[in-house]
Amino acid sequence: MAILLTGGTGKTSTRLASFLQNENIPFLLASRRGASAAPAGMPAVKFDWLDKHTWQRPFQHKFADGSAISAVYLMEPLVPEPWVPLNEFIDYASKDHGVKRFVLIAGTSSEPGKPGMGMVWQHLLDRGIDFCVLRPSWFMQNLTEEAPAFLIRDHSKIYSACGDGQIPFISATDIAAVAYRALTDAKSHNCDHRVLGPELLTYDQVAEKLSAVLGRRIEHVKLSRDERYQSLVSAGLSDYYAGFLSDLEEAASMGFETSMNDMVEQVTGRPPKSLSMFAQENREAWV
Template identity: 50%
Template sequence: MAILLTGGTGKTSTHLAKLLQDANIPFLLTSRKGQAGAPSGMEAVKFDWDDASTYEAPFQHKFPNGETIKAVYLIGPQSHNASPLMISFVGIAIKHGVKRVVMLTGSETERNGGIHSGSVWQHLEDSGVEYCVLRATWFMENLTQWQHLGSIKNEGKIYSACGDGKVPFVSVADIAAVAFYALTVEKLPSTDYRVLGPELLTHDQLAEKLSKGLGRKIENVKLTKEESAERWSEVNHAPEPLAQFMAKLESLTADKREERTNSVVEKVTGRPPMTFDAFVQENKSVWG
């Protein structure tokens, strides 16, 4: 059995690929650049969510020992209209013999409703395929790799419309570990896991912990939803629909929609999830 990882060069897929590699489990990454976009020592195939003609390509890949893809790690595109594309691809995957799909989505996703990929979740349920939906909260790595890196490093500031909402920030390493279990366990009852970190933190508390860990003042700047959408567009160069979507997620956080904890990571992996203090110590050099 081989495993296909969509979002192959993204945060969670690269961690997951290393876990599969260490376990000697065959896998294939997807990338818009094909093999040129793959980490050293890993195979990838050209795949573009905006080009349906590439959806068949992963299933035409020749594995060294004749394995075929039986499981898919599914991460949709950063688009406000991702669900139809994902549903189309899932249909193709099942046609090619895929028996299990593990989908990463946001913590507020509900089957056939809410935001994110609810209709994809419902499609997985209706298709009869084994599935697991990983409903993850905000990533710690957003502070080192995405919207907050430049402002922390160059301005000593975090900008968001999350207000005083508390978040159980989670590391992508912990998400990847839960995904590894869901993809490789012998029998997977179709289910969902909310993948959360170990502590509830406001963005003010993040700034305090960063200040302590980095030895310099980090300030949290509270934006309105409209100001956040503008920043997403102008500073992070997000397309307008994505900018509005991300600002909406932040406003939901301000409304305390992320204020929850659980023990999923520890129950599944046998170890507690990473704390934010530990994350800061591991990544101090990234912020300079």
């Protein structure tokens, strides 16, 4: 058994790779930048969802123990209609290379057949292939991404259109831990998992928690949907992505993300990380 991790330089795949490495399970990271951006010492290959010539590369990789790829972690590229290449790749990998299981990362609003990752979910159901769909809430790591981290560090501000909406923020490490089980458990999960953090927080409360860890006041600046969209476009995001993010935040302001469960503990046997713990561990990103 070997596992292919698309999104191979991303937040969840690199953490998932560490889980696999610790258990001596062969894996391969795949992304456009390949080995040049993958963590040191981890096998990686150049792969582009938008260039079919690269799709065979992971299957040409020689794993040390002679394993063949039997499961794939699927992460969409940020393009309109990402389900088109993903569905074609699923058919290619399963028919031409005998891949048996796919674990897909999607979002809160995903449903089978709905444009977005719902189209991939439906495709897996239609093909009768073993699968699992992860539907995580918002990543704690968004706060340590380049632009938000800069705004917290240099301006002590978090900007959002989330208002007083509550969100069960989740660590990418906990998402990776659920993905690890979905990819490696002997019995395929064949369902979706809502992967949620341990507490519901507004961004005002997130700002309070960061303030406590940093010893200075962090402010949550509440923007309207349109103000948020304009600020994201001004910061260099595409119209498509700025619109997507500001719509998500407006929906969160109306309670769309507000739900709780104990899925992480059910699947992994341990509770998910709190935002206070995450903030303590990542304090350096904001100083």
